[in-house]
Amino acid sequence: MRDVLYLEEIEQAEALLKPQRVEVLRQLAEPRTCSEVAERLGQTPQRVYYHVKRLVEAGLVDLVSERKVRGISEGIYQAGARSYWLSPRLVGRIGGLRQARDELSLGYLLDLMEEVQADIAALDRTAPELPSIGLSGEIHVRPENRQEFLSELQTMLQNLFTRYGGAEGDAFKLAVACYPKQADDSSEGDDHD
Numbered sequence: 001m002r003d004v005l006y007l008e009e010i011e012q013a014e015a016l017l018k019p020q021r022v023e024v025l026r027q028l029a030e031p032r033t034c035s036e037v038a039e040r041l042g043q044t045p046q047r048v049y050y051h052v053k054r055l056v057e058a059g060l061v062d063l064v065s066e067r068k069v070r071g072i073s074e075g076i077y078q079a080g081a082r083s084y085w086l087s088p089r090l091v092g093r094i095g096g097l098r099q100a101r102d103e104l105s106l107g108y109l110l111d112l113m114e115e116v117q118a119d120i121a122a123l124d125r126t127a128p129e130l131p132s133i134g135l136s137g138e139i140h141v142r143p144e145n146r147q148e149f150l151s152e153l154q155t156m157l158q159n160l161f162t163r164y165g166g167a168e169g170d171a172f173k174l175a176v177a178c179y180p181k182q183a184d185d186s187s188e189g190d191d192h193d
Contacts, residue, residue, distance in 0.1 A: 001080065001081060002081040002125060004082070004083050004085055004121055005080050005081035005085070006118065007086050011057075015057070016086075018051070021055060024051045027041065028079040030078070031076045031077065032076065032078075033074050034077070035048075035074070052075075056077070060079065060081075062078055064076050064077065087117075113177070119173060153176070160174070
């Protein structure tokens with residue numbers, strides 16, 4: 001079973017649009033027969049088999065083995081992945097044509113996140129070594145210092161790209177996103193100055 005299955009086909013997304021199929025998929029985190037899933041969900045084996053068949057056709061569930069029960073072959077199925085990522089390209093963006101892609105636009109950040117999501121989904125999770133790092137943090141910048149902060153960040157990253165941007169060695173991709181944090185209710189009344 002893979003950690004992540006990146007869904008790029010519309011048929012795969014359509015297979016998951018029914019809540020019953022999502023429940024069946026959750027039950028198949030462990031190898032199970034349609035009868036076992038049906039019992040857990042309080043449904044008929046025929047109804048579960050119908051959903052499992054659609055999930056198998058979409059490549060979201062695998063037939064992992066078969067066994068004979070009273071002379072009848074019974075399939076044992078398992079979900080193809082622990083989690084599923086829907087490619088944003090399947091949905092598109094509301095608003096028609098994309099605006100100019102400049103480094104300060106939210107549209108550019110959305111494009112960047114799509115690219116990162118697709119790149120991560122394509123990694124070979126069975127590789128013995130996947131050197132990577134993920135960082136997330138919060139920075140408080142006064143309005144009068146925003147431009148200085150963004151310029152300093154851009155200069156620092158350009159220096160890294162220049163220093164390590166040669167043609168030799170292992171290739172790594174670096175993506176940085178900086179955007180306003182949405183205020184949450186728990187921070188009301190906090191003083192950050």
